[in-house]
Each structure stands twice: as structure tokens, then as C-alpha cells.
Amino acid sequence: MTPQSPQAPAQKMEIGRRGFLATAAGGLSLGFFMPPANRVMQAASPIYEQLNAYVRVGTDGSIALAFGGAEMGQGAMSGLAQILAEELMVDWSQISVQQALVDPVVSYITGGSSAVSNGYAPLRLAGATVRELLIAAAMVLQRDSKRANYSAASAVVTYTNPTTHAIATWTYGSLAVLAASQPVPANIPLTDPSKFRLIGQPVQRVDIPSKTDGSAIYGIDVRIPGMVFASVVHCPTIGGTLASTPVKPPGAIAVVPCTASDSRGVVAAGSVNAVAVVATDTWTARNLVKGLSLKWNLPPSSANIDSAQILALAQQLVTTGTPIVAEPNNPTPPAAVIEAQVASAMAGAKKTVDATYTLPYLAHSTMEVMNCSVNITFTNGTASSCEVWAPSQAAAWVAGTASAITGVNPNLVTVHTTFLGGGLGRKIEQDYISQAVQVAMAVKKPVKLTWFREEDIAHDQYRPFALVHATGGLDASGNIVAWFYRNVSPSILLQRGWINPGDLDSSGPDGAVGLGYALGTHVVEWVPLPAGIPVGFWRSVGNSINAFVVESMIDELALAAGIDPFTFRYNALTDPRARAVLTAADALSSWRHSLPKGHAWGVAISQSFGTWVCEVMDVSQLAKGSLQVNRVACVVDCGMAINPDSVQAQMQGGIAHGLNAALWGQMTFTAGKANQSNFSNYRVMRIGEMPQITVQLVTSSGTPSGIGEPAVPPCAPALANAYAKLTGTRVRSLPFFPGAVMGGL
């Protein structure tokens, strides 16, 4: 995959609302729609029900899937090709994947672990449609329209004469042009899942070879002839704006003040919150921009960006704030009414557990920092077209961002999605894209803008902080009879204007509602915390917060009831998929019955993005202030696995990510400034700290659900539950080891 992606087909032939279009440029090309991300992101997308993926069969025999989504390590590109190849009746070695250019009228957002689950049905239909079109072309050549006489395999259509058994064959390439002019058949037969050849197989991922020899092109690797390089610094105090434009230092090509693309907390859209320097290379640009003496105006609200103040405000709001009821929700009772019911059920409980949990802001720290490359064409001094290369999870929004700045019609903005060196939710944002376009407008040269790690961590849109007060009540036999849950956290959706004040931000209580547990009389509430720190989507979003609290509480209740944590969960879980996953995890973690001295185990289970994951951890403590996770038994039910090896990889990676956050992850702020700036003070694990993870798949349905995020939520509570058993201390405030630092190599 190179930045020079194939052109979108020129001829278009509409075949239906969500439908397909076939064109005959160099073969057969069929476009179709794959739903982007989740409902929230769809609603926020200007246009979303358009063609955004293409199947191409070339006269040269090439077979390709072009999609506009993001490959950020989750294996989406490969998984989607696998689904297509299945129905298209081609071998795994015969299909390639191209990154589609993002047509400005096409929207694709990659998030919510959605790529493969949303693509499953449309891709099967698209593959089967192309197959049938190719067979229809063979019928024309053979002058026999009896479908039963044809079969397709390995990119060849075979005709068998029913009487003589004589055989005729055509390669897909030879049929491609004729197939493009065939009417789309009304009833497209889909392959019987019991006959799947590729779906469910651990095929080798298409993107991996290029990731072993340096040829994979990430955003940061894009090269444009004649390009210059930019580096950026933001006002260190979040919300500050530039007081005066600095003079251009010697050696710089330009100094460009940059405005914020979107309002996020105390950062106002359009305010000049950063300065870029353009030079002949990134390092020179970096040195020059760091050397500028910059004066910033600081709004008084920036001073409230302070971890201690935010915690104090949350502690106050948890009792005095106005809660919004998230559950029950059908219908939603007034808070006071349901709270009174819960209080009376709680009063009747035999035992209660009452606890307050806190979780910190988290940075994404994707391995590839924010960056974007832009080439604007000027006609008579006015921008006339614009090309953007970006490691973006939201290429569809990129065209709008570039159009707004350049004045170029969105149809004349070309967006190339590169490989992403990690996305984790950070790369749906437009801040870095907007800056690169602003710089390219100012210098009138192709430019690549790169954030250094210090900017990346100190100017993120963070996983929100949260404070949760929870109370659970048990009856005499250890059943949960009452459950009170109040989450106080900043609103991601409110900050971006996607909901109105007073509305429920579903990402706040995500992972605390729709639980598979019987909770008796219960209420789940959310109180928005007004805090000026920019917040955003972080791998598994609200689930990363609420699963920690819910699954820690469940363990605390099990302990109070004197019941084994597995048994307690099994009794309280009503969801049959959850019970099956728990049962499998019980067997997979049989080692926990014979742990060496100084070890302890903990379990947690949660559902997110339609996928159940149960993790059992074996932990031991080497010394005070450290913790070794020795092994993890992980059972996952993601409906069906397209590629079991990719599911395993996502479980392994999600557990590592979840452990990083639980053990060390924490952004703190003092007087408006972030205190962390690089991996040295935003610690992640190294190889020796990685547990040995065993993954087992449980299949429950015929459709795939998310795999990129669901391993993260149960991680922190499994660790806390094991730690409580090991030390007798219950960790209710993450991370385990605040202020952790990381030494050099």
C-alpha cells in the first residue's frame, strides 16, 4: 500500500440505496457501502450512507478489495478481504487489498471495534454479487443460462455440460468486462457457513510482510516531491492562546500560528493555540520551534485544570450533582423515585458494600505520533485542489477539515489513508490534520507536519477521569438485591457538541448498563463533570472505566458473601453467553488451584462491542511498588471469529494495553499543564513484564462482533481482584503505581 492509491472509478451506475454500482474501467468494479463505526459517529458524519468500498476484478486477473477504513493493527484490512474472498470464490493468495481513496462524498470512520462486524454482511453480499455477475457473463458466452451448470472456484468459472460432461472454463479476468454490463441478479445465493473455506481460518494477514521490511507507509513516512517539514508546539497551558506572532528565526522557512480545529473544553475552536515552524527537515523545525520565545494569553479557566481540584469537584458532585439516569431506561424513572426504591431495597439487604472508585485521565500515546502531509495546488494564488495523506481513523472528516481551511470544494480534496501506527481512538481527531493544512496554505509548498512525543502526550484528547460511587446489597444467600451506581465524569459528547446539556452521554455509563448480572432493584446514574481538559475516545471508551468498578464491586460482594468469585458470578449472571464464557474460563484457568506460594489469582468478565471476554490473572509481588502478572487465561466470545489468529492477537494486545493503563497509566495536571510528556514518565510495559496469555475462543452466533477493544475492560479489575487476594488491600484508585517512570534503553 503506497500513498499513490488507485483512482476511484470514473463511471458510476446506481443500483440501489445502499447498493452497488458496477463500472467497467479496466475490468469490473463494484462499489458498496460499509457502515462506519457506531451510531454516534454515524450521526456526526455529514454523509454516511454512500459507497465506501470497492471490489475490483481486473482484465489482468487481479482481484482487489479497496476500502476507506483504517488499518491500525487490528487486522481489519485482512479480515475484510477474507470475507470477500470467501464469497467471491477466490483463493487467499489471489486477493489483494488496497487503501481506497476517500471520496469526499464518502464517509468512513474506524472505531467502536466495528470494521469487521459492520463489514460482514455487506462484504459477503458484494463478493457473492461479483461472483454471480461473472457467472452471468459466462452464461452469455456459453449461451446457456442454467445457473446449476456453472460453478466458481479459485477465480475461474467452470461450465459443465449436463449431458456430455464437457467442460469449459473462463478466468475471472477474461469475464470482467462483460460481467460489468450484466444486470445484477435478484437473488444472490450466499455460501452456507458450514462450507466456508476461508472464514474462520487463521490465514496470514495481508499487511504483515510490508511491516517487516520498512516498506509499509505510515502517515509519518509520506514523501511528496519538494516537500518541507513542520514541527509544532502548543501553548503548554491548555486553553492558552498566542499573544503575538513570533519573528521567523534564521534557518526557518516560515513560522505559522495555528488555530484549534475544534472546541474541546477550555480550548476554543479558532483560537491560536499552537505555533508551527517549517524547515528543511523535521529535526531542524523542531529545534527552531522549541527555541522560539512565545508569549501566551492564559484564560483564568486554565488554572482550574488541576488534578487535585478536579478530584475535589468530583467528590462534591457525587453527592450534590444532578444525576442523569442511564438505567432503568425503559421507561426512565425520575432519579428521586428510583433512588428511593433502591434505598429501600438496600435497607432490606443483609449485607452491603459501599465504595468509591477513581480512575485517571489517560493519554493514547499511539506508537506513531500525530502527523499529516498536505499538498495544495494554487491557481492564480487561490487554492484550487488539495491532497491530504493522513494516518486517520476518520478520513471522511479530513476532507471537510481541509475544505473549510482551503476553501477548496470537498470534491477536489483527495484524502489518502495511510497505515496507522496505532489509532486507539486518538486518530479520529482533526487537530493535527487542521494544523498541517493551515501550514500548507501558509507556505504554499507540500508539507509534512509532525508532533514530537512531548506534544503528543501533553496535548491529547484524553480518556476521561471518573469518580464512581457504588453500593451493592446482598440477601442472606448471597444474591444481589440492590445496586446503586453513580458515575461522575467529563462528557466526551457534550464537549464536542454532539449532545445537549442535560442529555445522557452514553459513553459515560457504557459498561455499567446492560450488564449480564441480576442486580435486583438498581439504578445507574451519570453526573457530568465540568472540566476543561479535552477528552476523547480511548480504546473501549466508557467500558474501560466502568468495567473496573463493576467487576471490582462484584468481587467485593463475593468476598462479603463468602462465596468463591467464580461461583458468585455464575450465580449472578443471567446472560447465557456470559455463563458459557465464565465456565470456559474456569476450566482454562485450572492452574489457579495449584498456584505457588506468593501468587494469587483474580477474575473479571465484561461485555463490550457485542463481545464477552473473561480474564483470569495470576499475579505475584516481587517487591513493594511492583507487581508481576505471570499468566492470563482469556476466554472470548466474539460471535464468530473471521480470523482466530487475529482475535488472539487482539486479546494479547488488549491485555497488554489494559495492564499498562491499570499499573501505570495516569495523566495529571497542575495549573493548566500536563505533568507527563514522554514514555519516560508515561510508562508502559517492556517485554519482560508481558504475561503469558492463553486465549480460548467460544463461538456463540453466526455473526462477528468487535475484537479490537473488548480485551481491555476486564483487565484492570482482574488485576485488582488478584491483588486484593494477594495483599488483602483493595485498590479502588487507578493506577496501581502512580508516578511510575521508565528508564532508558
Add this chain to the structure above:
Amino acid sequence: MQLTLNVNGQNHSVTVSDGSMPLLWVLRDLIGLTGTKYGCGIEVCGACTVIIDGQREHSCVFDVTSAVGKKIITIEGLSANRSHPVQQAWIAHQVPQCGYCQPGMIMACAAAMMAGHHGPEILPEVQHICVCGTYQRIRDAVSNL
């Protein structure tokens, strides 16, 4: 100043404004070899690892002037056709996720093998950061090198 660097067996003449410019940015921005990655710039992550005269080095803190007259190998020059045993093991074990950290991982393993290390002995040489958490597969891939 004008310098000549030998990268992957080829001489490259580059003009740098300052001799303390890290090799990383010379490779990436001036020569156009972008396989070597920037991750932290402070010698913590290992994404920028290259091999210089047979030694593993972190190019983000390696002055370009110190690289003159030495043999520099980057991920692009490790092998033709991904035939190096580390690359083959990486494909066989399907190690990369996002892949961004992997050039550094692979170069560090290759350097360790050049130094005569095999199997799990290689692991202390790859204490790099992988945010995607591919560590278990790296352990597996390295085990029979």
C-alpha cells in the same frame, strides 16, 4: 555541512545544517529511508534502532557526524525479499499489529544474532516499547532463532 554516509551498502551525500543532527532524521527526511521510525527521541522506545558497524544503535540520539565512515544498516537493507531469519520468523509468527515499532524490534534482534546470540538470549536486547503489545509473539518468534 556536506557529509557522506554509507547506508545499506550505498553512499549518500547529504547536507546538514548542524553536525549534531540525529542520524534518524537524516535517514528519514534527507535520504528518504523512512523504515526507521521515530517514537520518543530520548532513547526509551527503540523504534529508531539501526545497526552501525555491527552494533545496535538508537538513531534518534546518534549524531550524524559520528556515523560518517561507518556501515549503517537500516530495515530496508536487512535483506532482499524479507529473507533474514528474523523477518521470516516475524511473518511465520504473525508478530506485527500496527507494525510501527517492528523495524526497531527486528533490527535489534538482527544485531543480537550478529553478536552471536540465539533464541531467548536475544530478548534482553529487545527491551523496546510496543504499545500494541506484541511481546508474546516476539518471545515466540525469537525462541527458535
